[in-house]
Structures are given as structure tokens and as C-alpha cells.
Amino acid sequence: MSGIVSYGSYIPKYRIKPEEIARIWGENPEHIKKGLYILSKSVPAPDEDTATIAVEAARNAVKRGRINVKDIGAIFVGSESHPYAVKPTATIVASALGVDFSLFSADYEFACKAGTAAIQNAKAMVDAGYIKLGMAIGSDTSQGAPGDALEYSASAGGTAIIIGKDNVIAEINHTLSVTSDTPDFWRREGQPYPTHGERFTGEPAYFKHVMSAAKLLMERANSEPGDYRYAVFHQPNGKFPSRAAKKLGFTEEQFKTGLLTPYIGNTYSGSMMTGLSAVLDEASPGDRILAVSFGSGAGSDAFDITVTEHIDDMERESASTIKQFLNNVEYVDYSIYAKFKKKIVFGGNLE
Amino acid sequence: MGELSRIWRESDHRYRLVAHECGNCKRIFFPPRDVCPICHRDSIGKMREVELSGKGTISSFTVVHDSPRAFKRQRPYVLALIDLDEGPTITAQIVDTPLDQIEIGKRVHSVFRRIHEDGPGGIIQYGYKFAVDLS
Numbered sequence: 324m325s326g327i328v329s330y331g332s333y334i335p336k337y338r339i340k341p342e343e344i345a346r347i348w349g350e351n352p353e354h355i356k357k358g359l360y361i362l363s364k365s366v367p368a369p370d371e372d373t374a375t376i377a378v379e380a381a382r383n384a385v386k387r388g389r390i391n392v393k394d395i396g397a398i399f400v401g402s403e404s405h406p407y408a409v410k411p412t413a414t415i416v417a418s419a420l421g422v423d424f425s426l427f428s429a430d431y432e433f434a435c436k437a438g439t440a441a442i443q444n445a446k447a448m449v450d451a452g453y454i455k456l457g458m459a460i461g462s463d464t465s466q467g468a469p470g471d472a473l474e475y476s477a478s479a480g481g482t483a484i485i486i487g488k489d490n491v492i493a494e495i496n497h498t499l500s501v502t503s504d505t506p507d508f509w510r511r512e513g514q515p516y517p518t519h520g521e522r523f524t525g526e527p528a529y530f531k532h533v534m535s536a537a538k539l540l541m542e543r544a545n546s547e548p549g550d551y552r553y554a555v556f557h558q559p560n561g562k563f564p565s566r567a568a569k570k571l572g573f574t575e576e577q578f579k580t581g582l583l584t585p586y587i588g589n590t591y592s593g594s595m596m597t598g599l600s601a602v603l604d605e606a607s608p609g610d611r612i613l614a615v616s617f618g619s620g621a622g623s624d625a626f627d628i629t630v631t632e633h634i635d636d637m638e639r640e641s642a643s644t645i646k647q648f649l650n651n652v653e654y655v656d657y658s659i660y661a662k663f664k665k666k667i668v669f670g671g672n673l674e
Numbered sequence: 675m676g677e678l679s680r681i682w683r684e685s686d687h688r689y690r691l692v693a694h695e696c697g698n699c700k701r702i703f704f705p706p707r708d709v710c711p712i713c714h715r716d717s718i719g720k721m722r723e724v725e726l727s728g729k730g731t732i733s734s735f736t737v738v739h740d741s742p743r744a745f746k747r748q749r750p751y752v753l754a755l756i757d758l759d760e761g762p763t764i765t766a767q768i769v770d771t772p773l774d775q776i777e778i779g780k781r782v783h784s785v786f787r788r789i790h791e792d793g794p795g796g797i798i799q800y801g802y803k804f805a806v807d808l809s
């Protein structure tokens with residue numbers, strides 16, 4: 324059976340704290356820290372974007388798995404912040420890795436679950452025998468409008484997962500998805516910032532899709548929360564995933580390893596995948612993982628995963644671990660953040 | 675369009691640090707050269723592509739305060755001469771490193787970044803920059 328043969332992540336070094344954003348907009352930072360459980364979020368440098376993050380994550384996956392890039396037969400990149408409206412990020416990643424000209428590739432979009440949709444399609448192509456290895460990437464440099472609640476959470480980061488049949492470190496036993504037409508969050512073409520349909524964001528969107536997908540998956544796998552060592556969920560803030568996990572019957576012990584949003588914010592397409600990356604950094608053979616993403620609009624992708632003995636053969640420290648990304652940080656104030664994120668705009672064609 | 679062709683032509687060496695090794699004297703050249711400047715005609719047909727590791731050491735650097743307008747968001751920034759482990763010396767920007775941690779002799783590794791954007795509607799040029807290794 325196919326599964327994960329390697330994985331790699333990238334999180335920009337810079338961070339901003341909610342105190343600093345709240346100071347500018349006259350809000351109470353304690354509401355954010357307690358209400359959303361966000362203590363800091365990552366900020367990309369001015370020369371970083373979804374493509375550079377995707378490339379760094381992909382290189383970490385190749386390095387960690389000692390992958391021969393010529394074996395990669397597909398690259399799919401999920402994001403809601405591709406640098407070009409027309410010109411796929413996957414082409415840039417392919418060139419930066421030096422993969423073969425004979426390659427399946429495409430960019431995916433489905434809000435925050437585009438990267439996990441890419442995992443499913445890479446797996447399907449491996450299972451069908453079209454390719455030896457498939458790479459799925461979730462990467463974003465998401466934007467919240469200045470002063471909007473999303474500004475506290477929208478961050479940057481990404482993860483690449485390589486799917487194959489040989490030397491699988493984590494088998495994907497089952498995967499399924501749920502989809503509905505829900506107006507919880509959207510961005511029209513040409514608009515710099517997204518809009519959220521306030522009353523749709525919680526129950527009818529995130530909780531309904533994440534919990535339905537998790538329950539359907541456990542039905543199919545004939546499993547229950549107690550069978551899993553780890554559970555990872557899409558994490559738009561620190562609160563939603565803990566609440567969904569507890570409602571489903573998971574304990575903090577199971578979901579704390581993959582819960583990164585309190586420290587790095589919501590990396591959108593990178594969110595659940597980077598949480599999974601943190602879990603794979605620590606997991607042991609035999610550990611079972613439940614992983615569920617969520618994309619506004621809306622849908623969820625769910626995965627039932629079992630870690631194999633091959634994970635002990637992998638030098639996991641040979642590429643940056645999530646712990647290293649969490650430790651190597653530099654905090655910036657709102658003015659530097661605004662400059663980096665191009666919220667300060669120059670006149671004319673300066674850039 | 676000349677600029678666009680150059681960006682496209684150079685993408686292998688700018689994206690992946692692809693250099694040329696002379697099959698005669700084994701010297702490595704970056705940016706790649708079609709003919710070895712030492713062996714001249716003895717190197718013809720013997721120049722081979724090699725991918726550099728992106729690891730190296732800072733041999734000299736300068737802090738740029740008076741930057742081109744496109745680099746305004748990164749000012750001041752550091753340009754360094756880097757001795758790559760495979761031999762060649764290159765000039766590149768150092769990123770993600772506080773100025774007081776940039777010193778001659780520090781070990782660096784390459785990172786993939788945006789180099790230049792040709793206005794809001796133009797092509798984005800990507801390539802290598804470097805960051806100081808975590809000690």
C-alpha cells in the first residue's frame with residue numbers, strides 16, 4: 324500500500340505577537356490570546372512567497388528522505404496565495420528541484436485544504452501505477468485585512484509530503500473527503516483580502532466538515548479515538564481544533580503535538596500538513612494518526628495513517644524539524660510587519 | 675524580451691546552483707562556463723554539469739545602505755563574497771541574519787528567495803541567497 328515516504332516543512336523566521344497588532348487597532352490582546360489562543364504568528368520576509376516556501380519545504384522533504392528527484396513523477400501545489408494568477412507554482416518547484424521534464428503537475432485551490440487534496444491525488448496516481456513518487460505541497464502566505472480579526476492569525480508556512488510505495492514511513496490506510504457549498508469565507512479575483520461570512524465560520528463550516536469527515540473516516544476504518552496516538556486538525560486558531568478534538572473524544576495528549584497555530588498562526592494550506600509534520604518528527608513505529616484538514620467554501624479531507632518501522636531508518640534531523648523552526652525566531656513590530664507584508668504601498672512602479 | 679530570455683536561460687544555475695566542472699583540470703565554475711579559462715581547447719566537450727551543495731563560508735561582506743529602490747523593504751541588506759565548499763566564490767545577499775551575527779568566516783547555506791520583480795504585472799525572478807547557519 325502507498326503512503327508517506329518523506330516529508331519536509333518550512334516556516335519563515337519572523338514572528339509578530341497579538342499584543343503588537345492589538346496596540347495598533349486599539350483592541351485587547353488578552354481577548355485574542357485567550358479567545359483565539361494565538362500567542363504569535365509567522366511573518367514572511369519581503370523576498371519570501373508561496374513559491375519560495377514551497378521550494379524550501381520540498382527540498383527538506385527530498386533531503387530527509389534521500390529522494391532521487393528523478394523518481395518524482397508528479398508535483399501538486401495547493402495554496403490560496405500562488406504568486407501568479409496564471410503560471411503555476413508547481414513549475415517553479417519542479418525547476419528548483421531539478422525533476423525530470425516528464426512530470427504531472429498542477430496547482431490546486433481549495434482554501435486551506437488544497438494541499439491535502441494534493442496528497443490524495445498524488446496517492447491515487449501512485450496507487451494506479453502512473454508514477455513512482457508524487458509530491459504534494461501545501462504552502463501559503465495568507466493575508467488578513469489590516470484591523471480585521473484574521474490579521475491576528477493569517478500567517479505563512481508550508482509542508483511537502485512525498486507519496487510512494489517503497490520505504491513508506493507512514494502508511495495511509497484510508498482517506499475520504501466531504502464537500503458542501505458553504506459561504507463561510509471567500510476572496511474574489513483581484514481583491515487583496517478575503518471576506519468572511521461571520522455567522523458561517525464556526526458551526527456550519529469548520530465544525531460540521533471537520534467532525535463529519537473524522538467520524539466517517541473512523542466508521543470506514545472501524546476505529547475509535549482511543550486507537551490513535553495522535554490527532555491533527557486544520558487549525559485556523561488555537562481554539563477550534565481543540566474543541567473539535569474534544570467533541571470527537573480525543574484528549575489533549577493526542578492533539579497537542581500537532582497543534583502549532585498558537586505559535587505560528589494559521590498557515591492555511593500548510594496548516595494541517597505542518598501539524599502532521601510535527602507529529603512525524605516525534606512518532607514511533609506503530610503509532611496511528613488521524614489527520615483532518617478543512618477548506619472554506621467548504622470541505623474536509625481526512626486521513627487514517629499508521630507509522631511504520633521504516634521511520635527509524637530515516638534521519639529525521641537531517642532536515643529542519645518543526646521544533647527548530649519554532650525555536651529560531653525573530654520578533655518584529657507592526658511597522659516592520661506592515662513593510663514586509665506590503666501593507667505599506669509605494670507610489671509608482673518601484674517594485 | 676532579452677531580459678526575460680536571460681532569466682529563463684539562467685534559471686538552472688540561479689535556482690539550483692548548477693555549475694560546470696572542467697573534465698580536464700576538475701576545476702568548478704559558477705556561473706557555468708562553456709569553456710575552461712585555464713585549459714581552453716582541452717576542455718571543449720568536457721565541461722560537465724554539477725549541482726553545488728550551497729554550503730560555504732563568508733570571506734568578505736558589505737552592508738548596503740544606499741540600495742536600489744526595489745530593495746527598499748530589505749534595507750540595510752548585506753552582500754557577501756562566499757567561498758563555496760566546491761571551490762567557486764560568489765556574491766550573494768545574506769538574509770534572515772541579524773547584522774551583528776554576520777562575520778567573516780561564518781558558515782552559510784543557500785536559500786531560495788525572490789530576487790527581483792519586474793513591476794506588479796511582470797515576471798518574478800527567483801534564485802539563491804544565503805543565510806548564516808544556526809550554531
Ligand SMILES: [Zn+2]
Nearest residue numbers: 696699710713
Ligand atoms: Zn580546466
